[in-house]
Amino acid sequence: MPDLGGISPSLSVTLFLASALVIGVAGTRLTGVSDVLAERTGLGEALIGAVLLGATTSLSGIVTSVSAAALGDAELAVSNAVGGIAAQTVFLAVADAAYRRANLEHAAASPANLAQGALLVTLLAIPVMAFSGPEITLWGVHPATILIVAAYLFGLRIISRAQTKPMWGAVQTPETQNEEEEENNDHENTSTRALWLRFALLAPTIGVAGWVVARTGVNISEQTGLSATFVGGVLTAVATSLPELVTSVAAVRRGALTLAVGGIIGGNAFDTIFLAFSDVAYREGSIYHAVSEQQLYLISLTVMLTGLLLMGLLRREKHGIANIGFESFLILLLYLGSFAFLAFD
Incomplete structure (x- = not known):
């Protein structure tokens, strides 16, 4: 790919915005294709959000973090990964506002979604341990990287069992909607082979756009004087998370409430693997020890959200402030306040 390091500030911003638009459009279409393929191949509903939906909509974020790490920008790589998780959690608050019948967390509570949230908190604890522990690497890779991948795969097994053989469940109310009641007529007349072809074309499109976002994000950081943590945690993280925003709002509007929440939380758990990939791509040692304390701030914020x-x-409040749950209101408040603080740091 061409080097974008010497382009002007205005061109950097233009390419950044254009790539973000490509990610939003292509990512949305890829999500629709992935959803139908998941149904036709018989994958469980929890795995749609945790693996297929989460992985495909996260392609741009993976490329952004790995590209930044390969370029030696550890701050941007880590802040994009963690900032993306925070941004996507905020997107659920936006989706909550789009569902007028009740608070989204009330209507979409399920054992699988709770298990995915618990897995996410566990995965986020691993890089914190790596940051504060000794700098140990094996062929340039920190043991925490291996642990993140292993914990994620083990967590998928727990989520699958929580979906197929739940030991307890959320109380059903008139506002609760079961995913089994929803029908997906998207691409109804399209063959499975054609859907896989669309998948194969859209996936690299998002990947290339993600690389451009990463490279122009580095330029914007250098040319404007904004910290790499702020650029990665806000600009590139939000840009590469656009598919999740559009997907969650669209899922809520068609009544697929559990899928909307599961897609975000499951995608967030998958996004922790960005850190593992970035550590492998970063060739100057452990990426966990090459970043500032601002990354611990971002991870702490994400755990809190x-x-x-x-x-x-768990509380399942039916109606709250401005017709969104108390948690959605606090998530928005904390997110905006925390990144305003980072902007002036």
């Missing part, structure tokens, strides 16, 4: 979301799923 996830904890609030889990409390909302």
